[in-house]
Amino acid sequence: MSLLQPKMLRPMSTSEAIAYAVKQANVDVIAAYPITPQTIIVERLSEYVNNGELDAEYVAVESEHSAMSACVAASLTGARVFTSTASQGLALMHEVLYVASSLRCPIVMAIANRALSAPINIHCDHSDVMGSRDAGWVHIFVENGQQAYDRVFQAFRLAEDEDVLLPVGINLDGFFLSHAVEGIATISDSKAATFLPPRKAKYYVDSSMPMTFGAFALPDWYFEIKHQVAIAMEKVPKKLEEVEKLYYQMTGRIYGHVGAYKTEDAEVGLVCAGSAAGTAKYAVSRLREKGIKAGLLSIRLFRPFPVESILPHVKDMRALVVMDRAMSPGAPSAPIGQDIKTMLYDAGLRRNIPVVNFVYGLGGRDISAAEFEEIVTKVAKDVKARRRIQRGTIYWGLRS
Amino acid sequence: MLVGEVKSIRELYGLDLIAPGHRACAGCGALVGVRQVLMASRRPLIVVSATSCLEVTSTPYPQTMWKVPWVHLLFENAATAASGIEAALKVLSRKYGRQEHYIIAFGGDGGTFDIGLQALSGALERGHRFLYVCYDNEAYMNTGIQRSGATPLGAATTTSPVGTKIVGKTQQKKDLLEIVAAHRIPYAATASPSHWKDLANKVRKAQSYDGPSFIHLIAPCTRGWYFDPSQTIKVARLAVETRYWPLYEVENGRYRITHPVPNPKPLEEFLKVQRRLSHLLLPENAEMLERLKAYVNERWERLQRLSVCFA
Numbered sequence: 001m002s003l004l005q006p007k008m009l010r011p012m013s014t015s016e017a018i019a020y021a022v023k024q025a026n027v028d029v030i031a032a033y034p035i036t037p038q039t040i041i042v043e044r045l046s047e048y049v050n051n052g053e054l055d056a057e058y059v060a061v062e063s064e065h066s067a068m069s070a071c072v073a074a075s076l077t078g079a080r081v082f083t084s085t086a087s088q089g090l091a092l093m094h095e096v097l098y099v100a101s102s103l104r105c106p107i108v109m110a111i112a113n114r115a116l117s118a119p120i121n122i123h124c125d126h127s128d129v130m131g132s133r134d135a136g137w138v139h140i141f142v143e144n145g146q147q148a149y150d151r152v153f154q155a156f157r158l159a160e161d162e163d164v165l166l167p168v169g170i171n172l173d174g175f176f177l178s179h180a181v182e183g184i185a186t187i188s189d190s191k192a193a194t195f196l197p198p199r200k201a202k203y204y205v206d207s208s209m210p211m212t213f214g215a216f217a218l219p220d221w222y223f224e225i226k227h228q229v230a231i232a233m234e235k236v237p238k239k240l241e242e243v244e245k246l247y248y249q250m251t252g253r254i255y256g257h258v259g260a261y262k263t264e265d266a267e268v269g270l271v272c273a274g275s276a277a278g279t280a281k282y283a284v285s286r287l288r289e290k291g292i293k294a295g296l297l298s299i300r301l302f303r304p305f306p307v308e309s310i311l312p313h314v315k316d317m318r319a320l321v322v323m324d325r326a327m328s329p330g331a332p333s334a335p336i337g338q339d340i341k342t343m344l345y346d347a348g349l350r351r352n353i354p355v356v357n358f359v360y361g362l363g364g365r366d367i368s369a370a371e372f373e374e375i376v377t378k379v380a381k382d383v384k385a386r387r388r389i390q391r392g393t394i395y396w397g398l399r400s
Numbered sequence: 401m402l403v404g405e406v407k408s409i410r411e412l413y414g415l416d417l418i419a420p421g422h423r424a425c426a427g428c429g430a431l432v433g434v435r436q437v438l439m440a441s442r443r444p445l446i447v448v449s450a451t452s453c454l455e456v457t458s459t460p461y462p463q464t465m466w467k468v469p470w471v472h473l474l475f476e477n478a479a480t481a482a483s484g485i486e487a488a489l490k491v492l493s494r495k496y497g498r499q500e501h502y503i504i505a506f507g508g509d510g511g512t513f514d515i516g517l518q519a520l521s522g523a524l525e526r527g528h529r530f531l532y533v534c535y536d537n538e539a540y541m542n543t544g545i546q547r548s549g550a551t552p553l554g555a556a557t558t559t560s561p562v563g564t565k566i567v568g569k570t571q572q573k574k575d576l577l578e579i580v581a582a583h584r585i586p587y588a589a590t591a592s593p594s595h596w597k598d599l600a601n602k603v604r605k606a607q608s609y610d611g612p613s614f615i616h617l618i619a620p621c622t623r624g625w626y627f628d629p630s631q632t633i634k635v636a637r638l639a640v641e642t643r644y645w646p647l648y649e650v651e652n653g654r655y656r657i658t659h660p661v662p663n664p665k666p667l668e669e670f671l672k673v674q675r676r677l678s679h680l681l682l683p684e685n686a687e688m689l690e691r692l693k694a695y696v697n698e699r700w701e702r703l704q705r706l707s708v709c710f711a
Binding site: 066 | 446468472518
């Protein structure tokens, strides 16, 4: 990245960067429905198709339910398939998401994360993806446009791997990322084609091998079929690592399952996902200047939850601050908080590393570096004074 | 092959695309109709099914009845699944030389009239080349006979029972074919398994068009309509002969009654053989019977006028 000349960077919004990558990925079918804030992605793709720059079928469906339904059907025929949605759209797709993963369709979907109604709100939070986190999809969070662009290629390569065959969601924060313009280092079309040759499905819908897709399975088989999704999911961390290595050789860019910053000697770890990672990183460097040993862990691979990649960073920390941009009303923790606590419990670190779980930024409410500093400073003080760390879920940034 | 008019049933011998041993009820009108549609269909063929009796009885994992590629996703999205397959094969054939296929989507009346209407409308509007066949047994039979938008006036179902205050369904049947025809698709028709030649030729005609087509198939249900399993085809024939189920087509907007019924049998003949409707013959339900008769007559007369217009 550091060796790049400025002229090699193309100014693009994250949405445009994703659309450009999807074009270079030479997808066959796009089925999508407009919803803010992902609309730019499908607008650009429509232009590519209508201008003959991308040989694909754009199915302009009448709902997100149909978007995902058409994607699943197209994927079963062996096509490379992409779609994009957000918020209510993802919620409307909900039942189809499970069909996509259980029928092992390597669909890639960009999710411009947005709050869920009511009240209706078009701005960012992670309620949409958290509501569908158990649907059997691989979920990746990106922190900027460059990651979003790169992850498109990696996502297809990962999804279409015969040992994986799972759909992948690329989560980008609505507006914060979807509409933010930055310089993107792109790869050439030929490199894209080498990294991602046309999909070669082993089984597909065709009269040359008539097969039944989507049969009716009763208690004697249903459980085994569902279990295969869990088995495939277990293979994802290692497979993504391999895919990233290949991509690194081509581009020099690698992201990993988690983004770690100054975690080596950190006493208080800050955990978050999405665009807040950049702000949090700045906050951590400021805290270090003040002598507070803070570290950052940004969750980049969210499903499967990369326990093995997170543990080495946190095992010697004295407290974790987990920032969730979604709530789970009535649950003991918010979604990422639940995962982190389960991870620590299983690793036998429950007593060593207390977790403070914050719910922040719902409906697009911004969070500043100063706020991250304030939160971590307080926890660091408690740690130093050996005071009991506050437990439970704290709703941060509410009007008083 | 499989494109011209079917003149003799011998032409359909050996063209079965479903294996014996499926788990539908004895005398299932849907399976008879589906089998006829498939025998008449052009090939190579891909079949899509909505969640329905057809799907449940034909694919108890790890077994399948289907000799053709078959896809089922959910209840309300058979038309969309067909769209996705059609779009994919179009582009895969263009880019990589994959063979294109004919596509038939089957949905029951619940999956078509009600929960799947939006998906159907979208697919018709987008103009995908596929044939959608709604096999209509006039209620949610798979879940145990609940009323749907296709259930006729007065019919007893488990959610429109014959009570002491309210007798059966209080609303008329939705006129689905008119909704479909309003999309100005090239071909839409009704059919009945009792009139196999009419049905077979409608399938052939539907598949000759490079766009969406639709067949509305009556599917008498022994469990939900309450008649002896040996009587399925007779009940279907009575539906046609009483003008309850007019056989007609809308081809490029032109209406034509394909099986004229100049001397119809009284509607009572159709009602009395099924326990779901026979209570309409009781004196206390005379008003409801008249409303149902009026619906049937008005529909027929309208179709006749339209057929004359386009003759």
